[in-house]
Amino acid sequence: MAERGDVERAPSPAVARTLTVLETLVAADEDLTLTALAQKTNIPLATCASIVYTLEQRDYAARRIVGRSHFWRPTLRLYGLAxxxxxxxxxxxxxxxxxxxxxxxxxxxxxxxxxxxxxxxxxxxxxxxxxxxxxxxxxxxxxxxxxxxxxxxxxxxxxxxxxxxxxxxxxxxxxxxxxxxxxxxxxxxxxxxxxxxxxxxxxxxxxxxxxxxxxxxxxxxxxxxxxxxxxxxxxxxxxxxxxxxxxxxxxxxxxxxxxxxxx
Missing domain, CATH: 3.30.450.40 (GAF domain)
Known part of the structure; x- marks a missing residue:
């Protein structure tokens, strides 16, 4: 996983953060809440939210809602690209x-x-x-x-x-x-x-x-x-x-x- 310093030094920090979120979702053994995802990626919560909502919009991520909690997972669209x-x-x-x-x-x-x-x-x-x-x-x-x-x-x-x-x-x-x-x-x-x-x-x-x-x-x-x-x-x-x-x-x-x- 990329450290925050590595992300900031990337030619495009926004792209680096998005890839980090995507890699973390794929590697996770279970669906992740937004808070857990932000902690694992070391990305600010608001930024992390913007990324996963965009991934959801592009069909690279999906969420499961339980009560007030949202659990995120990757979709098989990545498999289609591969x-x-x-x-x-x-x-x-x-x-x-x-x-x-x-x-x-x-x-x-x-x-x-x-x-x-x-x-x-x-x-x-x-x-x-x-x-x-x-x-x-x-x-x-x-x-x-x-x-x-x-x-x-x-x-x-x-x-x-x-x-x-x-x-x-x-x-x-x-x-x-x-x-x-x-x-x-x-x-x-x-x-x-x-x-x-x-x-x-x-x-x-x-x-x-x-x-x-x-x-x-x-x-x-x-x-x-x-x-x-x-x-x-x-x-x-x-x-x-x-x-x-x-x-x-x-x-x-x-x-x-x-x-x-x-x-």
């Missing part, structure tokens, strides 16, 4: 067959993720065969530094794009999560570039590990990453090597189809 965007950037069609084949080979879901701000957004998935399914779906958002997808992308960002992200690293909830300094994370990204893939092992959450490799667009800029997610106990030794090799080849295929320059 769906339109995903359709325009339909990375799932770039290597759908290859994603499916790798998922079948490994018995693990294969994902494509892109970086949006300090978050990775999952935009495509080839689910694994079987009854056990992971809670990784198109539209899921995760902190960039807590997923192999995010690390694989970050490792190839220009310095001017990476630098602002280093101040927004999140702490994971997994047993191997630890507070990483900027220097530590930059050093880890150097290792990712050296080997060509990224790893995450029980950092975001317990029992889950992932591997990912970056792909590039026609300008040579990192366009996203492709990765697999599995149980940490399964994604070891031979299986991890198979995942690494398969993902690097799949990333090369996606890069080639996006028109990336050789190498």
């Amino acid at each position: 769906t339109q965007l995903v359709r325009k950037v339909d990375l799932s069609s770039v290597a759908q067959r290859e994603m499916r084949e790798l998922a079948d080979l490994l018995g693990m879901p294969v994902h494509i993720g892109v970086l949006t701000g300090a978050s990775v957004v999952y935009v495509a998935k080839a689910a694994m065969p079987g009854f056990i399914q992971f809670d990784t779906y198109p539209g899921k958002v995760a902190p960039f530094n807590l997923t192999a997808l995010g690390k694989a992308i970050s490792a190839y960002l220009p310095e001017e794009e990476l630098k602002p992200l280093l101040g927004q690293m999140a702490k994971g909830e997994g047993p191997r999560a630890h507070l990483v300094t900027k220097a530590d994370f930059v050093a880890e990204l150097a290792e990712v570039r050296e080997r060509g893939y990224a790893l995450e092992d029980e950092e975001e959450q317990a029992d889950i590990a992932c591997v990912a490799a970056p792909f590039f667009d026609s300008s040579g800029h990192v366009g996203g990453a492709v990765g697999v997610t599995g149980f940490a106990k399964d994604l070891t030794a031979r299986r991890r090597r198979e995942a690494q090799q398969g993902l690097i080849e799949l990333a090369k295929t996606i890069s080639r189809r996006l028109g990336a320059p050789p190498d």
